Amino acid sequence: MDDVVAPVALEAVRRRGPERLPGEPRAVGYLFVAPAFLIYAAFTLVPLLHAVNLSFFEWDGLTPGTFVGLRNYAAFFTDPLIRSSYGHTLVLIVFFSFLPITIGLLLAASLSRIRIRGLTFFRTILFVPVIITNVVVAVTWAWIYAPDGPLNAFLRAIGLGHVARAWLGDFTWALPSVGLVGTWGEFGFCMILFIAGIMKIPASLYEAARVDGAGPVREFLAVTLPGLRHELTVALVLTVIDALSTFDLVYVMTSGGPGTATSVPAFQVYSRAFLTNQVGSAAAIGITLMLIVFAVTFGITRLMERGEG
Amino acid sequence: MTGISRRQVVANYAILIAFSAIAIYPIAGVILASLYPRGTNPSGFSLPPSWNFGNLATAWTEGQFGMYVRSSVIVATVVVIVSTVLSILGGYALGTMRFRGATTVFYLFLLGMIIPFEAIVVPLYYDLRALRMIDTYWALILPEISGSVAFGVFWMRAFFLSAPRSLIEAARIDGASSWHILWRVLVPLGRPAILTLVVLTFAGSWNEFFLPLVMTTDPKYITVPQGLSLFSGRYTTDTPLLAAGAVIVMLPVLVVYVFTQREFIRGMLSGALKG
Known part of the structure; x- marks a missing residue:
């Protein structure tokens, strides 16, 4: 879907006056990198933060978990x-x-x-x-x-x-x-x-x-x-x-x-x-x-x- | 190249041949084993008494490999296409443009190349379950794209950095948009780099095991490696049939490898070196 939207969006950005640095457009970069970055963030970075959060709880996957601080990490030694x-x-x-x-x-x-x-x-x-x-x-x-x-x-x-x-x-x-x-x-x-x-x-x-x-x-x-x-x-x-x-x-x-x-x-x-x-x-x-x-x-x-x- | 005796040369080839044999023996052995009559115990060191190519067909139907291959092909196709396009776009931005935050984004992608899947698999399962995606192709496709764009963007960025600046300048002076420059000028130039990326992404998706193991229970969505794992649990005693299953699973990657081994090896070596 990004493929369809992107050219239109990009054209709009490009028309906004002369570029500040020849050969180095700026704002367009966000649009090009956004699809890859968003999917990467959603399915790698966000789960990673979620994992850090989960690691402080004792949880069986169903009932509400209990906060146990660093106990799950202490288990590394015990x-x-x-x-x-x-x-x-x-x-x-x-x-x-x-x-x-x-x-x-x-x-x-x-x-x-x-x-x-x-x-x-x-x-x-x-x-x-x-x-x-x-x-x-x-x-x-x-x-x-x-x-x-x-x-x-x-x-x-x-x-x-x-x-x-x-x-x-x-x-x-x-x-x-x-x-x-x-x-x-x-x-x-x-x-x-x-x-x-x-x-x-x-x-x-x-x-x-x-x-x-x-x-x-x-x-x-x-x-x-x-x-x-x-x-x-x-x-x-x-x-x-x-x-x-x-x-x-x-x-x-x-x-x-x-x-x-x-x-x-x-x-x-x-x-x-x-x-x-x-x-x-x-x-x-x-x-x-x-x-x-x-x-x-x-x-x-x-x-x-x-x-x- | 003076001072090297004939004996040394012969010894070198002997070593090379010996280690090549070690590398290829298990694979050759399993292919030979797959051709033994069903129910026999292949020794692993001799040719089969008769060539039973029928084992492949039997394994295919009894192991439901048709269904697994279908899932694997669907997942790998979508992952390869989407992830390659996204990697080209992302690599283009990070390789040819300057914008605020570009460096941070680049380092975040770099980090993604070494985050082990074990660190995110647990919440990923609960997140996807909350989105009602367990036992759908999405539960495989989206995480696999996410996992492969990190390397993909990095890989394509390296290509765009190496592309001649003058070419981009010239196209720009001719009034070409950045979109046009990317697809009409740079992408044709980057065909080898893109082919390498496609081959590596395909192999990664085809071989993925941990993710489908966790995300799929419905046989309809199970991919080939997990299919083989289930099959091996059922046929531990029928080595030829089990070997036939293994051959079915390795064949696609092996074929792609034989035809693109240059891209394959170059990709894995230089991908590793740039990392």
């Missing part, structure tokens, strides 16, 4: 289930962030020393895990991890049959198993991000390093790593955010189980708000999670860009 959910997130960060970045970095660095034929082809393949629907990924890996699935079949075939188990039903192994799916999902993205970054590093820097007799390790530390500072920041921020807000994988693969062994904050938001009627607590966990995401984003960016120059 409720063992919330604490263990955030604890699980720390484990997931290792799998979603540190492992893929390390793998991606090592691969990209080793590839940087040669000219690769068919890079587009490899890039297309390596990027596939990034684009596949999470639910498909979850269903696929649940099959791989199944008691009679390919992983156990493989272990039995190479004589490690005693290691085989129901991976997702195991209290110790369920969380790392979910984490490893994250590693699979992120490493290609990190690697391609780093390869693109390395291509932007001037070849003269590498030549200079080689003239100075630098081996692969020195070259990596002196040229590649500093040159990838920006890409590393981006990869860290994005993968840590992914780890913090994991939901689809956990919901489909384990529903937080066995017991609460794979429960994560996002899953607590879902189950408290929509299964066990603790709406205020769910809102508080959501807001806490957002504040952590903000802190992590700004923290990593500050830390990584500080030493620049």
Whole structure:
């Protein structure tokens, strides 16, 4: 509808005398940005404020709520289930962030020393895990991890049959198993991000390093790593955010189980708000999670860009 | 490129091939599994004894995927069109015009790119319920547009900032309105950037899981990912059929990806870098 109204409205604004700054109309800008901003405000910013408000109440979703101040936030320290959910997130960060970045970095660095034929082809393949629907990924890996699935079949075939188990039903192994799916999902993205970054590093820097007799390790530390500072920041921020807000994988693969062994904050938001009627607590966990995401984003960016120059 | 032995080159390719295999194995494995006879247990390492393409048809009817695909297509189409147009308009304003509050608006959009959905899902449900929108397409479409314009505006703004100023000046001197300059001069120029945005928005909408999970209970409005989640609960023991369901769900995105992988990858990389 905005499409129909806008041209007319815009024409009216435009006719109101000569513009003050050639090439820089002013008031028209509001009309152009308004549709996007209004829908964004109505369905993101307003619910966000509403969430902050909800988080101060104890509410079952039906009867009038009770104001409880910061008690829902204090639960972050006292409720063992919330604490263990955030604890699980720390484990997931290792799998979603540190492992893929390390793998991606090592691969990209080793590839940087040669000219690769068919890079587009490899890039297309390596990027596939990034684009596949999470639910498909979850269903696929649940099959791989199944008691009679390919992983156990493989272990039995190479004589490690005693290691085989129901991976997702195991209290110790369920969380790392979910984490490893994250590693699979992120490493290609990190690697391609780093390869693109390395291509932007001037070849003269590498030549200079080689003239100075630098081996692969020195070259990596002196040229590649500093040159990838920006890409590393981006990869860290994005993968840590992914780890913090994991939901689809956990919901489909384990529903937080066995017991609460794979429960994560996002899953607590879902189950408290929509299964066990603790709406205020769910809102508080959501807001806490957002504040952590903000802190992590700004923290990593500050830390990584500080030493620049 | 001196000082690099043939052995190093071979080793590099070996590493590259090994990791490509890891990346593609689960997907290839599930596609192969979907072609096994129903009720068998695919090993995951061999070709099916016979090629049972019929599983796809069976999964399609038994899993009601026709209905889910219909919902997903309706939602994704509306979201992609509306959100792309709004992003172009918003990005145009923030990229080429100066007005009071523009910076604030820009930062608010930036914030939207990192607000996790978990933070707003709870009140969103109660707000939409109050508006009587639960179990309608609106409950999916409106929040998805809201979620995608943040990145969209940001992305299009970057394009408009990079568009040659002289072109805009010239068109203005010819007496073109800002509306005309946008659609006749800049949008044709920005086709690659817009295509990237369309592809990313489509993938985001097609893959969305948490939102539909919360907003829809009526099977009529359930989208494909949740459909697969329900299907997997019913057919845990029939791997080939379950795999066929997974193939149905991943196929559209995979096809779009194969044909637009350049835009896809460029979009995800540069979108990430500019963020």
